[in-house]
Amino acid sequence: MSRASEDAPEGAESAPPGNPPGALPEELRAELIAFRRDLHMHPELGNQEFRTTAAIKARLEKAGLTPRVLPVGTGLVCDVGGTPESAGRPVLALRADIDALPIPDTKTSASYRSTVPDRAHACGHDVHTTVVLGAGLVLAELARAGQLPHPVRLIFQPAEEVLPGGATDAVACGALDGVGRIIALHCDPRVDAGRIGLRHGPITSACDRLEVSLDGPGGHTARPHLTTDLVTAAAKVVSEVPALVGRRVDARSGLSVTWGRIDAGHACNVIPQHAELSGTIRCLDINAWRQAPDIVHAAVQEIADLHRAKSAINYVRGVPPVVNDPDVTDLLRASMTARRGADAVEDTEQSLGGEDFSWYLEHVPGAMARLGVRTPGERGVRDLHQGDFDADEHAITVGVELFTAAAFLDAATRTA
Numbered sequence: 001m002s003r004a005s006e007d008a009p010e011g012a013e014s015a016p017p018g019n020p021p022g023a024l025p026e027e028l029r030a031e032l033i034a035f036r037r038d039l040h041m042h043p044e045l046g047n048q049e050f051r052t053t054a055a056i057k058a059r060l061e062k063a064g065l066t067p068r069v070l071p072v073g074t075g076l077v078c079d080v081g082g083t084p085e086s087a088g089r090p091v092l093a094l095r096a097d098i099d100a101l102p103i104p105d106t107k108t109s110a111s112y113r114s115t116v117p118d119r120a121h122a123c124g125h126d127v128h129t130t131v132v133l134g135a136g137l138v139l140a141e142l143a144r145a146g147q148l149p150h151p152v153r154l155i156f157q158p159a160e161e162v163l164p165g166g167a168t169d170a171v172a173c174g175a176l177d178g179v180g181r182i183i184a185l186h187c188d189p190r191v192d193a194g195r196i197g198l199r200h201g202p203i204t205s206a207c208d209r210l211e212v213s214l215d216g217p218g219g220h221t222a223r224p225h226l227t228t229d230l231v232t233a234a235a236k237v238v239s240e241v242p243a244l245v246g247r248r249v250d251a252r253s254g255l256s257v258t259w260g261r262i263d264a265g266h267a268c269n270v271i272p273q274h275a276e277l278s279g280t281i282r283c284l285d286i287n288a289w290r291q292a293p294d295i296v297h298a299a300v301q302e303i304a305d306l307h308r309a310k311s312a313i314n315y316v317r318g319v320p321p322v323v324n325d326p327d328v329t330d331l332l333r334a335s336m337t338a339r340r341g342a343d344a345v346e347d348t349e350q351s352l353g354g355e356d357f358s359w360y361l362e363h364v365p366g367a368m369a370r371l372g373v374r375t376p377g378e379r380g381v382r383d384l385h386q387g388d389f390d391a392d393e394h395a396i397t398v399g400v401e402l403f404t405a406a407a408f409l410d411a412a413t414r415t416a
Helices: 026-041 050-062 123-145 167-172 230-246 288-308 326-340 354-361 396-416
Strands: 075-079 091-097 152-157 180-192 197-199 204-216 256-264 274-283 310-319 345-347 366-374
Touching: 026 050, 026 123, 026 396, 050 075, 050 123, 050 152, 050 274, 075 123, 075 396, 091 123, 091 354, 091 396, 123 152, 123 180, 123 366, 152 167, 167 354, 180 197, 180 326, 180 354, 180 396, 197 288, 197 326, 230 256, 230 274, 230 288, 230 366, 274 288, 274 310, 288 310, 310 354, 326 345, 326 366, 326 396, 366 396
Parallel strands: 091 152, 091 180, 180 366, 197 345
Antiparallel strands: 075 152, 197 366, 204 274, 204 310, 256 274
């Protein structure tokens, strides 16, 4: 199995002076690793996370908390702490996503590999969930002792992998009511466990889905001049639409179309009547993303018309870029520095991947950190969305303590 390290990287446990409360107790650390492995063995797709939701709810209730399952049936929110003095002050929210991917788990040696055919936690959502759960349990214990100065909200969100993302349902259900800031993390297999990556401004990209249907009368391949050569038309859409789109916005916006599927015809000597194409649109810049549907529609229509094909376009809005608020990003940097020193934070680049955490940031300021999950010294990368993805479980401790530190430092800045 991918080594899920039981020990911290050398030097990682020596927190600097002034470390805030909220270190992860060893007994809870072992429980959280077991909890993560259980989720990993029982992955559930978006909006089907009933077992996952029940497991989170049961553990929070055992800790004396009162989680509320979202009206959509999966996912939940839970408030931790709060005093009469803190009433009415904006809450810090910690967000996790709980769904898995529809791909097989190909790890051959991990005892906790998926038990569900063609389902896997190949994006690390089991780690995200465990981190927010662990942070909530640590903060709940501190709140009982009267040591948590400011309430915190835990958001366990369903369906992050389902466009336009379960974040929209969570927001509609009131998950952000009373929230002033929100933070999240995402596993990064290119960063060593014990470290995080941060960036001011955009850290992910917009991601939409594009589906195109082309139609014509069909015919014999001996007489393409008497009909619409639909396969050629489809090939031109595939090759020329990305080029057109890329010339109609500032190149720095990174607006791109990439095809993932093309389907046309059944026989070598028959010009088909129907073709289908689908792919994704990705964009680095939020303003260009807002223009993208009109630009893509026009480009597809132009190429289809040129080849006398009738086109139907289904442009499915996905997610805008995650744009990290500078102040909240600095809060995460200060939190990680307090826990493990400034060297545990590295700068990271904007990714072309999409993340529906961006929908929360349409309402409140927030930031996402990249959580290192690569075992130090490991060669190669077990990348996200691949069946052999795994995480060094020391990342759970790092994530929990990052979030508990953030809760205290956020409270300090708000009450100053």
